[in-house]
Every structure is written in C-alpha cells, then in structure tokens.
Amino acid sequence: MIEIGITGKPNVGKSSFFNAATLSKAEVASYPFTTIDSNRGVAYVTSQCPCKEFNIKCNPKNSICEDGVRFIPVELIDVAGLVPGAHEGRGLGNKFLDDLRQASVFLHVVDASGSTDEEGRPVEPGSYDPIKDVEFLEKEILMWLYGIIGKNWDRLIRKATSEKIDMAKVIYEQLSGVGVSVEDVIEASRKVGKDYHSWSNEDLLVFVDELLKIAKPSLIVANKADMASARENIERLKEKYPNVVPTSAEAELALKRAAKAGLIDYTPGDGDFKILDEGKLTKKQLSALEYIRENVLKVYGSTGIQEALNRAVFDLLDMIVVYPVEDEHKLSDKEGNILPDAFLIPRGSKPRDLAYLIHTEIGDSFMHAIDARKKMRIASDYKLQDRDIITIICK
Numbered sequence: 001m002i003e004i005g006i007t008g009k010p011n012v013g014k015s016s017f018f019n020a021a022t023l024s025k026a027e028v029a030s031y032p033f034t035t036i037d038s039n040r041g042v043a044y045v046t047s048q049c050p051c052k053e054f055n056i057k058c059n060p061k062n063s064i065c066e067d068g069v070r071f072i073p074v075e076l077i078d079v080a081g082l083v084p085g086a087h088e089g090r091g092l093g094n095k096f097l098d099d100l101r102q103a104s105v106f107l108h109v110v111d112a113s114g115s116t117d118e119e120g121r122p123v124e125p126g127s128y129d130p131i132k133d134v135e136f137l138e139k140e141i142l143m144w145l146y147g148i149i150g151k152n153w154d155r156l157i158r159k160a161t162s163e164k165i166d167m168a169k170v171i172y173e174q175l176s177g178v179g180v181s182v183e184d185v186i187e188a189s190r191k192v193g194k195d196y197h198s199w200s201n202e203d204l205l206v207f208v209d210e211l212l213k214i215a216k217p218s219l220i221v222a223n224k225a226d227m228a229s230a231r232e233n234i235e236r237l238k239e240k241y242p243n244v245v246p247t248s249a250e251a252e253l254a255l256k257r258a259a260k261a262g263l264i265d266y267t268p269g270d271g272d273f274k275i276l277d278e279g280k281l282t283k284k285q286l287s288a289l290e291y292i293r294e295n296v297l298k299v300y301g302s303t304g305i306q307e308a309l310n311r312a313v314f315d316l317l318d319m320i321v322v323y324p325v326e327d328e329h330k331l332s333d334k335e336g337n338i339l340p341d342a343f344l345i346p347r348g349s350k351p352r353d354l355a356y357l358i359h360t361e362i363g364d365s366f367m368h369a370i371d372a373r374k375k376m377r378i379a380s381d382y383k384l385q386d387r388d389i390i391t392i393i394c395k
C-alpha cells in the first residue's frame, strides 16, 4: 500500500489531520482497523467508480464505493518529532527514521493561522509566519537524506573507483530502503551536471534536493484554514510554493463525526453537507456546522483533507486507478463480484506491471491483456490509462 508521511512541528494539527483522514463510515474488510499502529492508519483517496458509467452495482473488495465514488486505501504515517534541529539528533529515534524512509510522499502540515511559534507554543494568531515552518521542514528532510550520503561520500567514491561500479549504483545501494531508484539517482545527478568525483558539498546538496523532489515529493497542508488569520498566509504560501492545499482538519473531524452519528449527510471531499434531522442537533452543534459551512466550505470549496490526499497520490506520485477483472463481459471476478478491486499504479505502467501488482504468479504467467471497455486485446507496450478496466490473460 502507498505510504504517506504526515510531518510538521508540534501543535499544527497533525493528529487532527490523521484522525480526520482515518475516520471512515465504512471500513474495507481486509483492513478492519483504521489504526494499524499508534501512528499508522488507513485513509482513502477517491476516484470516480466506473459503476455509474455502466449503470451497474459494484461489489468492491479491496476498496469502498459510496454513491459512485471509489475510496481506495492508502497508509498514513504520523511522523511526530520533526522539530527544528531534528537532523542533529534532537528527537530522532529509529522508528522516526523508518517512518521517513518508508513514506513515498510527505504531507507537510503547517499552521496557516500563524498561532504557534517555531516550537509549537501558542502565540497571538497571525503573529508567526508559516513560511518559516515550510523552510524548516524542507531543511530537516534535506539534511536527513544528505546525512545518509554526505557523511559517507569519500568512502562511496572510493568504492565506485576500486570496484569499478557506477557511482549511481553505489549511491542507490547506500540509499537502500529509502525508496529511491537508480533512475531517480541518475536523473537528480543531471541537475549538478558534473562528474561525481568532482562534486563539492554544495553540489551534493543540490543533488539531494533534486532527488527529494523526484523521489520523495511533498505537499504543503495549510491547516487551521478556518481561522481568519489564515487567509492572507494561504495566499502567500500559494505564491511561493506550487503545491499548497488549505485544510481544516478540525472541520473535517466534526463533519465526519456528525455523518457517522447519522446527523448529516456528508461525503469526504464534498463542498457541502445536508442536515438530516435538525431536531436531533443541539443549538451548539447547529452553529458549529453553520460556522464550518460559512468559513471553510464556502471559502475553500471543501475541508481540504480529501484534496490533500488525492493530490499527494494522483499529482505528486502520478498514480492512476486501474480495475482488474477476470470476466471482461460481466466486469467481475470468478465469484461474480463486479469491479471488485481498484489498484493504484504509476502512470506509464504496462499491462504486465499490473499483472505483477496483482500477484507475482500472475505476472510470471502473463500472456496478454484485454481492455474490458472495448473488449479488445491490447498491446503489451500499451500504457494503462486512468480508470481502465483490464482483464489479464495468463498461460
């Protein structure tokens, strides 16, 4: 499963984001517990399910379908402990490093309302600049990765020379477990444009910075967007950084809890909700819901939580959704479950890649694939498209 790391200094709303994103009405059978570990949980990205287009009722197994919206599980990791100076050893434990290593994309949560100082202590709203938070988070992640390569640089160079191995491969091996490919290393080294042997410390930093952008991209989550002091900061963040999503984790939590209690009708990602029975709500609950509608949903279009997850997976990681089916006529598996599985796969993947993603055996015995929409055999170099429905034919 794709792993998404949530980072940020204390008190910006990481736990609230984590709780809001992992609280769901229904849970996928294979992941009965939304909380896997103390800091790991299952959240969902959303995509239009083909069931509406075919006007059929689907029977999802590895995901959930709610009113034509497919919710596909991803894993969220709350990476607590990233404070300024963390890379120098402040608060760095093995678990923390493992979390950083495993995440394929980061959600950097910042307090857009500017009501917490650099250590996360409460200050007058608007008095702290959240751009400083982005800068420190980027620096900490950069220094973490730099630490893995930089402190061993001379040894790595010697190894490549004496064993006559390509330096890209040596760097890749040094980064094993970090989720970086040899191709990523080669692509990032182009940014420096010199032979590895002549790299200075600055060149190495340029390389690591580029490698992070390619292999461990990050999205800025501008949280506490519901507060008045957040508006101007969000504009400034958006001017400076390309990937910023305003969020209100607290609003999402309130809406999801109300939906779970049957008080409102709300689908995550929606720009509004419907009150089901006004009589069941207290005055306080009603005014809280009204506040969310006026100050979050009408201003930003949604609470931003779903958008942040979707953008991390579909834009930053450039994933698409593909539906494998065994019967291309019924769009079902052997048991007759219609559109049972939705798989997240990198854009550009071929049918054989999908076969391997389903199961190694299916990959090994792959013969060809059928586009179930067109009922036509597809070429082995066909690039899978978002929302393709594919039947894999094995030997």
Ligand SMILES: Nc1nc2c(ncn2[C@@H]2O[C@H](COP(=O)(O)OP(=O)(O)OP(=O)(O)O)[C@@H](O)[C@H]2O)c(=O)[nH]1
Binding pocket: 008, 009, 010, 011, 012, 013, 014, 015, 016, 017, 080, 120, 223, 224, 225, 226, 227, 247, 248, 249, 250, 251
């Ligand atoms: N106004 C507002 N407050 C929020 C929002 N999200 C979180 N908060 C508040 O911010 C405070 C910190 O939230 P947490 O979710 O505990 O923050 P954290 O980043 O996990 O903090 P640590 O556990 O200390 O690292 C709490 O008082 C939350 O109620 C939000 O979207 N809007």
